[in-house]
Amino acid sequence: xxxxxxxxxxxxxxxxxxxxxxxxxxxxxxxxxxxxxxxxxxxxxxxxxxxxxxxxxxxxxxxxxxxxxxxxxxxxxxxxxxxxxxxxxxxxxxxxxxxxxxxxxxxxxxxxxxxxxxxxxxxxxxxxxxxxxxxxxxxxxxxxxxxxxxxxxxxxxxxxxxxxxxxxxxxxxxxxxxxxxxxxxxxxxxxxxxxxxxxxxxxxxxxxxxxxxxxxxxxxxxxxxxxxxxxxxxxxxxxxxxxxxxxxxxxxxxxxxxxxxxxxxxxxxxxxxxxxxxxxxxxxxxxxxxxxxxxxxxxxxxxxxxxxxxxxxxxxxxxxxxxxxxxxxxxxxxxxxxxxxxxxxxxxxxxxxxxxxxxxxxxxxxx
Numbered sequence: 001x002x003x004x005x006x007x008x009x010x011x012x013x014x015x016x017x018x019x020x021x022x023x024x025x026x027x028x029x030x031x032x033x034x035x036x037x038x039x040x041x042x043x044x045x046x047x048x049x050x051x052x053x054x055x056x057x058x059x060x061x062x063x064x065x066x067x068x069x070x071x072x073x074x075x076x077x078x079x080x081x082x083x084x085x086x087x088x089x090x091x092x093x094x095x096x097x098x099x100x101x102x103x104x105x106x107x108x109x110x111x112x113x114x115x116x117x118x119x120x121x122x123x124x125x126x127x128x129x130x131x132x133x134x135x136x137x138x139x140x141x142x143x144x145x146x147x148x149x150x151x152x153x154x155x156x157x158x159x160x161x162x163x164x165x166x167x168x169x170x171x172x173x174x175x176x177x178x179x180x181x182x183x184x185x186x187x188x189x190x191x192x193x194x195x196x197x198x199x200x201x202x203x204x205x206x207x208x209x210x211x212x213x214x215x216x217x218x219x220x221x222x223x224x225x226x227x228x229x230x231x232x233x234x235x236x237x238x239x240x241x242x243x244x245x246x247x248x249x250x251x252x253x254x255x256x257x258x259x260x261x262x263x264x265x266x267x268x269x270x271x272x273x274x275x276x277x278x279x280x281x282x283x284x285x286x287x288x289x290x291x292x293x294x295x296x297x298x299x300x301x302x303x304x305x306x307x308x309x310x311x312x313x314x315x316x317x318x319x320x321x322x323x324x325x326x327x328x329x330x331x332x333x334x335x336x337x338x339x340x341x342x343x344x345x346x347x348x349x350x351x352x353x354x355x356x357x358x359x360x361x362x363x364x365x366x367x
Contacts, residue, residue: 004259005162005205011173013198015262017191023269024191030276031192034234037283042290047084049286053236053279054078054103057222061215061238062099064245069096071313078104094129099215101125106219110226114178116171119208122219126212138167139210147207147253158249159256161207170206177202178220182227192228196221197268201255225272235279240271288367296351303332304342308351311365322355322362 004010017024038046058074076089077100091097102125109118120136127135139145145161162170180187181195189195200221207213218238225233241248247267255264289312300308310331311323328339343363346352352363 002257003160003205004256005170007259009259011177011202011205012259013202014260015194015265017194017265020266020269023273024193027193027269027272027276030273030280031229034276034279034283035231037280038234041283041286045286045290049234049283050232051075051078051082051084052282052286053234054100054107056236056239056282058096058099058103060236060242061218064218064238064242064248065214067095069093069099073097074100075313077101081105098125098128101128102215102219106223107226107232110223110232113182114175114220114223116175119171119175119216122216123209123212126215130211133211138171138208139164141210145207158253159205161205167206167208171208174202174206178224182224183230190228192225193269193272194265195228196224196272197265198261199224200268201252201261201264204252205256235272235275237272237275239278240275243274285367292351292365292367296349299349300346300351301342303334303338304346304351307331307342308346308365312367322364323352324362 038049041049055071055075055078058078059069059071062069070093073091073093073096076085077091077097079085080088080091081101081104091100102122105122105125112118124136127133134140141164144163146157147159147161148155148157177187178199179185181189181198189198200217203217203220204213209216218241222233222237225237248271251264251267255261292312296308297305307323307328323343325336325339325343328334328343329336332339332342334342343352347354347363350366353366355362355364
């Protein structure tokens with residue numbers, strides 16, 4: 001069977017929303033609920049939530065592609081680009097700096113029309129530190145752009161994108177479609193999840209760059225959502241995708257053979273509802289964290305405060321493996337004996353919970 005872009009009806013996607021009306025209504029309701037809940041937080045906590053959301057998106061959209069960055073590098077770069085650090089913090093990993101820069105720019109410019117210039121800028125940001133990719137330009141290699149898996153000699157081709165010489169014309173048409181379907185365009189698609197679903201599949205089908213198509217394609221989907229909602233979205237699309245990455249790739253592959261895409265739209269709407277649910281948990285975590293500090297902050301010494309903040313920075317994902325005396329000593333730059341005393345004091349205050357004993361003793365946030 002031919003790929004979607006090889007068929008006569010490309011790129012005129014068709015779909016039915018008959019069975020999705022309730023989910024689309026749920027998305028709209030939850031959008032308003034998340035916004036209202038965030039507005040009820042103090043301004044500092046609002047900023048903390050927004051940074052945490054961009055951090056999650058940056059880390060997860062990279063993890064989907066098999067790239068893993070230091071959380072500290074990414075969050076420092078996000079805060080630098082948002083102007084939140086009086087003195088910019090040093091970020092050693094250019095790739096982490098690049099994905100963070102893209103996240104902030106996508107948020108700040110969500111309401112601007114899409115253009116070649118913007119996509120090229122995003123690609124240059126994303127490819128920082130990569131010496132082997134042609135940055136800020138469409139792919140030009142005459143070899144087929146294929147999505148494959150399997151060992152050498154036993155490769156399985158999942159998808160083949162349009163040839164490179166077709167990309168400029170295809171992207172001109174995609175960008176025109178994207179802008180025309182925006183809230184101020186003549187072909188406005190009123191349902192944000194539907195427009196975002198089509199935008200992502202459409203872009204991924206063209207695969208216009210040598211590398212980075214998945215990450216930029218997810219940024220485009222978030223841009224579509226933000227434009228329809230009228231403000232930057234308050235959740236991480238990639239966090240929901242990364243939770244079941246296999247399903248994401250299966251959905252993309254199974255919907256690349258036809259331009260009748262009802263199953264893809266249904267999948268994407270459900271994905272967004274999952275993302276909103278995760279964001280709700282994150283907001284509740286921010287609220288709990290605020291109450292936690294109100295209760296314990298004045299009872300903690302500087303070492304304890306440093307370690308607790310380090311644990312809380314890991315958000316709803318938690319501190320991997322729990323806190324041990326050895327980890328505490330490393331973070332607080334103190335002896336293991338002092339670390340053990342500090343942890344016991346935190347346990348006595350009710351600031352931590354404990355599991356195991358002896359060398360297996362691990363401490364977790366009581367939040």
